[in-house]
Amino acid sequence: MYNKQMHEVIVVGGGVIGCSIAYELAKKGQRVILLERGRIGQEATQAAAGMLGAQSEMEDVGPLFQWSRISRSLFPRLSEELKEVTGIDMGLNREGLLHIALNDEQRHELIRRERLHSSVRARAEWLSAKEAAQLEPQLGEDLLGALYLPDDGQVDAPLLGQALAKAASIRGVELREYMQVLGLLTEGEKVLGVMTSDGPIYGNQVIVAAGTWSSQLLSGIGVELPMYPVKGECFSVLERSPRLRKTLFTHGCYIVPKAGGRLVVGATMVPGSYDRKVTVAGLAQLMERAAGLVPSIAEAEWEKAWTGLRPQTADGLPYIGAIPGIEGLYAATGHYRNGILLSPITGRVMADLVSGGSGAEIFSSDEQAAQKETILGGSGGRDGAESRHGSTGDRAEAESRHEGSEDRAVMESRHGGTGERVGAGSGHEWSGDQAGTEATMEVWKAFCPSRRLVTDQLLGEKRHSEKELITIEIAH
Numbered sequence: 416m417y418n419k420q421m422h423e424v425i426v427v428g429g430g431v432i433g434c435s436i437a438y439e440l441a442k443k444g445q446r447v448i449l450l451e452r453g454r455i456g457q458e459a460t461q462a463a464a465g466m467l468g469a470q471s472e473m474e475d476v477g478p479l480f481q482w483s484r485i486s487r488s489l490f491p492r493l494s495e496e497l498k499e500v501t502g503i504d505m506g507l508n509r510e511g512l513l514h515i516a517l518n519d520e521q522r523h524e525l526i527r528r529e530r531l532h533s534s535v536r537a538r539a540e541w542l543s544a545k546e547a548a549q550l551e552p553q554l555g556e557d558l559l560g561a562l563y564l565p566d567d568g569q570v571d572a573p574l575l576g577q578a579l580a581k582a583a584s585i586r587g588v589e590l591r592e593y594m595q596v597l598g599l600l601t602e603g604e605k606v607l608g609v610m611t612s613d614g615p616i617y618g619n620q621v622i623v624a625a626g627t628w629s630s631q632l633l634s635g636i637g638v639e640l641p642m643y644p645v646k647g648e649c650f651s652v653l654e655r656s657p658r659l660r661k662t663l664f665t666h667g668c669y670i671v672p673k674a675g676g677r678l679v680v681g682a683t684m685v686p687g688s689y690d691r692k693v694t695v696a697g698l699a700q701l702m703e704r705a706a707g708l709v710p711s712i713a714e715a716e717w718e719k720a721w722t723g724l725r726p727q728t729a730d731g732l733p734y735i736g737a738i739p740g741i742e743g744l745y746a747a748t749g750h751y752r753n754g755i756l757l758s759p760i761t762g763r764v765m766a767d768l769v770s771g772g773s774g775a776e777i778f779s780s781d782e783q784a785a786q787k788e789t790i791l792g793g794s795g796g797r798d799g800a801e802s803r804h805g806s807t808g809d810r811a812e813a814e815s816r817h818e819g820s821e822d823r824a825v826m827e828s829r830h831g832g833t834g835e836r837v838g839a840g841s842g843h844e845w846s847g848d849q850a851g852t853e854a855t856m857e858v859w860k861a862f863c864p865s866r867r868l869v870t871d872q873l874l875g876e877k878r879h880s881e882k883e884l885i886t887i888e889i890a891h
């Protein structure tokens with residue numbers, strides 16, 4: 416029987432979301448235990464292709480688009496931080512993504528998105544088929560063009576999961592593998608802890624981050640957060656040189672280049688299936704589509720195939736926040752296709768909420784300054800100092816001038832005929848996400864006026880008086 420020690424926070428689920436929350440909580444000095452029924456990171460997290468598709472995954476520029484961009488911008492700093500703490504390199508790749516149009520309908524849609532993204536100063540550039548082929552010579556001939564998204568990077572998802580878990584452990588989180596949570600313990604309107612395969616564990620706060628299985632746990636105490644799995648199959652191959660550098664993404668297929676010439680090809684979508692088998696039909700479909708994008712993939716060496724279950728919600732929106740009516744109980748689940756991308760921001764928001772922070776710390780000015788230094792290769796030092804003393808209108812203007820000049824440089828490079836965009840692969844490519852503390856706050860205020868949790872985090876209003884579950888608009 417496991418001892419009945421009291422913990423400040425119990426996190427249920429050792430996927431990328433649970434690990435990110437545990438890590439962020441530990442950084443705040445909270446005493447945390449994380450319970451995983453199997454091995455850490457072995458469900459959806461290990462299956463993910465690792466794309467940080469803040470732009471490629473979104474059809475509009477609503478709340479989730481802004482949320483995703485902010486989360487994406489946290490990766491360079493997080494990557495450095497986790498490498499320093501754990502020695503694990505999450506393989507952050509910032510070569511960008513080509514969203515490929517294979518028919519007229521897709522072409523119109525991507526041209527629409529280019530305008531949409533530009534309207535909110537997210538970098539996006541429509542390329543003709545010839546221009547796209549200049550960027551990635553291995554592309555086949557079937558494409559009509561591509562939307563180039565230089566800021567949509569990618570990471571090695573299993574390594575990210577491992578790094579977060581290890582960093583959490585180093586920071587004092589107790590990680591318990593092979594410990595299944597059988598039910599939630601409540602008394603009246605308060606959570607007391609969880610019942611596990613090893614007996615009860617008590618805690619002041621419980622966060623359910625159990626991926627697609629979260630709804631089963633919650634329904635045990637009458638909380639209905641309807642969810643279902645969406646099975647995805649992927650495979651990987653080892654390519655010969657010349658190697659692909661950018662992620663290729665199109666309807667029903669993507670190819671994500673990893674370290675060492677590995678290409679991850681995904682992914683099928685089978686809603687409602689808990690079945691974990693890799694099917695011949697699924698792989699055949701992916702192989703055909705991948706060879707259409709990059710014909711030379713047919714010559715690549717086979718590595719392996721796998722499946723994973725994306726945690727999808729009934730209304731397509733993730734559940735992130737406090738469960739109304741049960742004190743101390745929270746959910747962070749339903750990230751569907753974007754859990755890797757959204758893991759940093761989910762970890763921060765949840766840690767802030769659970770530890771009763773002011774919300775403003777989620778994106779502290781120090782963080783902004785550090786991020787800027789990381790992303791701009793040290794040139795953010797002066798701006799960082801300014802941001803610590805509060806952003807000024809002048810600074811925002813200066814930043815806007817900086818971004819404008821960068822955009823011009825992109826265009827100049829394009830018309831200079833080098834075939835390469837300025838910023839691609841350079842330290843500047845993620846600067847489109849850098850808006851400074853004040854501007855970031857504005858984004859938060861603007862994108863969630865009706866979603867009280869996020870707004871309250873920032874404005875310090877009604878935080879704990881009204882328990883509210885955030886749902887974030889997700890576009891697929």
Ligand SMILES: Cc1cc2nc3c(=O)[nH]c(=O)nc-3n(C[C@H](O)[C@H](O)[C@H](O)COP(=O)(O)OP(=O)(O)OC[C@H]3O[C@@H](n4cnc5c(N)ncnc54)[C@H](O)[C@@H]3O)c2cc1C
Pocket residue numbers: 427428429430431432433450451452453454455456457458459460461462463464465466467468594595596597624625626627628629632646647648649681682722723724725726747748749750751752753754755756757
């Ligand atoms: C094929 C595929 C490709 C993907 N590609 C991308 C991508 O490119 N980019 C991106 O951002 N996202 C991607 N995703 C989505 C991403 O993987 C998920 O959104 C993310 O991993 C969800 O993380 P999670 O921690 O919520 O869930 P999981 O990783 O599934 O973790 C949940 C954990 O909870 C544990 N658990 C469940 N029930 C219990 C219990 N009762 N007691 C104890 N533990 C329990 C499970 O064992 C599991 O380890 C992809 C997903 C798939 C399947």
